[in-house]
Amino acid sequence: MRENTSEVKHKIWLSSPHMSGFEEKYINDAFASNWVAPLGPNVDGFEKDLECYLKNQSFVATLSSGTAAIHLALKLLNVTHGDEVLCQTKTFVASVNPVIYVGATPVFIDSETETWNMCPVLLEKAILDRIKQGKKPKAIIAINLYGMPYNVSKIHAIANKHDIAIIEDSAEALGSHYKNRACGTFGDFSILSFNGNKIITTSTGGALVCRDNNTKKRAIFLATQAKDPGIDYNHSEVGYNYRMSNILAGIGRGQMQVLEDRVQSRRKNYDYYKHALKNIDDIEFLNEPEHFFSNRWLTTVLFKTKTMRDFILNALLEENIEARPSWKPMHQQALYKNYPNYLNGVSDSLFDRGLCLPSGSNLSTLELDRIIDIINKYFG
Numbered sequence: 411m412r413e414n415t416s417e418v419k420h421k422i423w424l425s426s427p428h429m430s431g432f433e434e435k436y437i438n439d440a441f442a443s444n445w446v447a448p449l450g451p452n453v454d455g456f457e458k459d460l461e462c463y464l465k466n467q468s469f470v471a472t473l474s475s476g477t478a479a480i481h482l483a484l485k486l487l488n489v490t491h492g493d494e495v496l497c498q499t500k501t502f503v504a505s506v507n508p509v510i511y512v513g514a515t516p517v518f519i520d521s522e523t524e525t526w527n528m529c530p531v532l533l534e535k536a537i538l539d540r541i542k543q544g545k546k547p548k549a550i551i552a553i554n555l556y557g558m559p560y561n562v563s564k565i566h567a568i569a570n571k572h573d574i575a576i577i578e579d580s581a582e583a584l585g586s587h588y589k590n591r592a593c594g595t596f597g598d599f600s601i602l603s604f605n606g607n608k609i610i611t612t613s614t615g616g617a618l619v620c621r622d623n624n625t626k627k628r629a630i631f632l633a634t635q636a637k638d639p640g641i642d643y644n645h646s647e648v649g650y651n652y653r654m655s656n657i658l659a660g661i662g663r664g665q666m667q668v669l670e671d672r673v674q675s676r677r678k679n680y681d682y683y684k685h686a687l688k689n690i691d692d693i694e695f696l697n698e699p700e701h702f703f704s705n706r707w708l709t710t711v712l713f714k715t716k717t718m719r720d721f722i723l724n725a726l727l728e729e730n731i732e733a734r735p736s737w738k739p740m741h742q743q744a745l746y747k748n749y750p751n752y753l754n755g756v757s758d759s760l761f762d763r764g765l766c767l768p769s770g771s772n773l774s775t776l777e778l779d780r781i782i783d784i785i786n787k788y789f790g
């Protein structure tokens with residue numbers, strides 16, 4: 411055993427994998443039964459686990475990534491060349507890249523301050539403006555950023571009014587809910603990610619949540635090279651190789667057994683930071699509005715100024731602590747800056763002043779205190 415004093419500079423990760431110990435049993439089962447393939451009992455079991463957890467008519471296809479799930483959702487909504495898709499600008503690039511895969515045009519919508527997610531006022535403005543210009547958007551990609559649900563009631567009321575489908579990007583929000591209903595069940599399609607730093611992980615992986623079983627079957631058809639029924643390998647449309655491995659699904663089954671623990675641990679991190687930093691007026695936390703429940707995937711705070719944020723970010727990095735600015739908005743990316751956008755300055759400000767703090771469910775109090783001490787030192 412090393413002593414605490416010699417551990418002072420050990421690496422603290424932003425959000426590292428946290429195994430339960432149950433995963434290996436499912437992996438061993440896969441080896442024992444030789445289901446080393448992109449199908450098998452773990453894939454079926456993991457899908458069932460997710461369906462039972464999400465409830466509300468959820469039909470889940472587990473896939474190779476969350477990005478693949480967004481791609482399939484767009485295909486299943488028949489989004490194609492020349493179509494427009496409205497997308498929250500404040501997100502990780504994976505939310506938007508699949509819009510390009512299908513040859514469509516992303517149109518970026520800024521955030522509201524209450525949730526940091528898609529601003530309903532700008533959404534409606536954008537829809538009316540696109541229609542006026544002769545092009546009704548084909549879909550909306552709404553994000554539950556950092557685990558905070560988007561304003562489901564308002565966003566869906568607008569989408570329903572204009573009859574536009576919603577893809578709910580819940581990659582960061584498994585375990586969150588809105589009005590007691592699980593995130594991942596609100597979209598016409600919803601997507602989940604099990605990448606290495608998400609609240610539960612299969613190392614890499616994702617899922618598409620469909621609203622009926624026929625759509626799930628169609629998703630699996632597209633995810634397995636779109637092979638027509640029969641033995642002679644007929645293909646009448648383009649498919650993909652997007653299914654999840656039965657080994658990785660075994661990790662998922664083990665992780666599902668501790669999902670609620672992981673949510674509680676991440677929420678405790680948020681509470682711990684908030685309590686410890688409560689006397690610093692220059693730091694702001696994102697509160698849960700009434701009826702919103704966040705899994706607090708990442709505790710992300712706002713500093714009064716960018717200078718302050720940059721100073722703390724660098725101080726943490728120097729101490730071998732992984733921290734990050736909050737996601738750079740898509741409309742600021744070289745890749746996406748020339749696409750249409752509807753902005754209000756909120757996502758720019760969140761990017762300048764926001765800092766993601768280490769938030770793993772396996773952080774110790776000692777580690778949290780090390781981070782807090784560095785921040786407190788700056789503010790005297």
Ligand SMILES: *Cc1c(COP(=O)(O)O)cnc(C)c1O
Pocket residue numbers: 474475476477478501502504505553579581582602603604605614615616
């Ligand atoms: C992680 C993430 C994705 C992509 O998921 P992958 O499984 O990494 O492909 C999509 N959207 C958001 C908001 C994410 O954080």
